[in-house]
Amino acid sequence: MRAAGKETVPAKRLPTLEDVAARAGVSRATASRVVNADPRVGQAAREAVQASIRDLGYRPNRAARSLVRPDADSIAVVVPEAEERVFSDPFFSAILGAIYTKLADSPVQVLLAVAPPGKRDKIDRYLRGGYTDGAIVVSHHRDDGITDVLREIQLPAVYIGRPHAGDVGLPYVDVDxxxxxxxxxxxxxxxxxxxxxxxxxxxxxxxxxxxxxxxxxxxxxxxxxxxxxxxxxxxxxxxxxxxxxxxxxxxxxxxxxxxxxxxxxxxxxxxxxxxxxxxxxxxxxxxxxxxxxxxxxxxxxxxLSTTSGMASTAVEMLLTLLKGQQVEHVILPTELIPRDSA
Missing domain, CATH: 3.40.50.2300 (Response regulator)
Structure with missing residues (x-):
């Protein structure tokens, strides 16, 4: 591996794979293998390339990736909430369970990206890193910044829950x-x-x-x-x-x-x-x-909030987007479930 370089990316253009390789001090071929999760790359080189990707905000070209791997192999469930809430609130366990169930017979892997709204850098870097083919956003907050990132990098995405700002150009499924x-x-x-x-x-x-x-x-x-x-x-x-x-x-x-x-x-x-x-x-x-x-x-x-219905519908919508087809917003009906407290 060559000594790490100090090349910078010229202003007003997105970083390329060549930029990543130069910053990491490796060949373009090695950088490409890291991006495509090739296990033959050594740990030191892999870590250098991954650091370069994070520092530069590099995101692989989806069109180029699709020529090599036409089918999606991973989607991210993005939750802008604190970890302790995600793993303690029954709403999130129901959503995640329904998503995993929907994809149980699919080769698509489900990845979880969690960070509280005030610490969006973690999710931001992940989405820009090109590690996933699409995203399902759960528990969106008005100022979490995720919508801006998704639109900028043009990553196929579906919201569970209507975005607070209304129609932001990204599809959603919600209950009434x-x-x-x-x-x-x-x-x-x-x-x-x-x-x-x-x-x-x-x-x-x-x-x-x-x-x-x-x-x-x-x-x-x-x-x-x-x-x-x-x-x-x-x-x-x-x-x-x-x-x-x-x-x-x-x-x-x-x-x-x-x-x-x-x-x-x-x-x-x-x-x-x-x-x-x-x-x-x-x-x-x-x-x-x-x-x-x-x-x-x-x-x-x-x-009734039909949590599993929203999650299942969101998966169907995202898979449709990944095929290059358009989808419409979906609003699911709700109803009162009468019991003894009122």
Whole structure:
């Protein structure tokens, strides 16, 4: 291996494989073998080329790759969330499980790229590195920067959940969150509840914003006040914390819509811990219809989120894109799942 060079890439052009090889101090052929995961390359050379790829922001030419390998062999599931949340929240395990199941009989490998919104460099470098043929983005936040990267590098991608900015030129699959929020509120209204609050989801995510929009519509239509809003982040901890805040603001609260089942379970626990009976004193409705909704006491009335349906549809959409075909946005219907908490 030649001594590492210090060549720089001329301004205003994308780095090439030659640039990568020069910076790493190897031949173009060796750099190409590393990009194509050839096991015959030695560890030192491989690490030098990989470092060069990261430093230069090099991304292999997809058209050239397809001449050698016409079929996709990997897709990335991109999650701009903290690792501890991804591996503890049932929503993500359900999404990942459904994606793996959908691809179980396929040669396509599934890769996981995780980083919190404030540390996007890790995902940014990965996507630009050319290590995957396509991406499924889950739990997108307004300012996570992923949309800009995907559009810039033109990587085939599908969002699970509507992008917060609306139509950004990338396809998505989602549930009808606005209607879901309305169904949750209407369940409480039809049950005779009149002082109804909500633990809403984060407003930098379309799902949080849309579910709150639906709740407000139903409340307004019924002539009820929609001022009792506290903002959580879909986690259990935020559900309990915001429930306490609602009780401080309105001791006569008699109904709560929590924008995720995880928050709703904590809402119920917080109420019961204070001697408040569910649903006799306060009725509670969640959103997702996760497994835990059936395990709470009382069982949780919730809104169906069709998590597995979104994941399966996203895989189908991405595979279609990888064949060079276009896809349209998909909105899946939702419904109320009545149980005993409301």
């Amino acid at each position: 969150n606005v209607t879901g929020g309305m169904l949750a509120a209407q369940r409480l209204i039809d049950g005779g509840r009149r002082r109804i609050g909500t633990v809403a989801g984060p407003q930098d995510m379309a799902s949080g914003y849309d579910r709150l929009t639906g709740w407000r519509r139903a409340m307004t239509h019924a002539g009820l006040a929609d001022d009792l809003v506290e903002y959580g982040d879909f986690t259990a901890a935020s559900g309990g914390e915001k429930m306490l805040r609602l009780l401080e603001r309105e001791p006569n609260l008699d109904g709560v819509f929590a924008a995720s089942d995880l928050m709703a379970v904590s809402v119920i626990q917080e109420l019961q811990g204070r001697g408040i009976s569910v649903p006799e004193d306060v009725a509670v409705v969640g959103f997702d219809d996760s497994q835990m909704a059936k395990l709470t006491r009382p069982p949780l009335t919730t809104v």
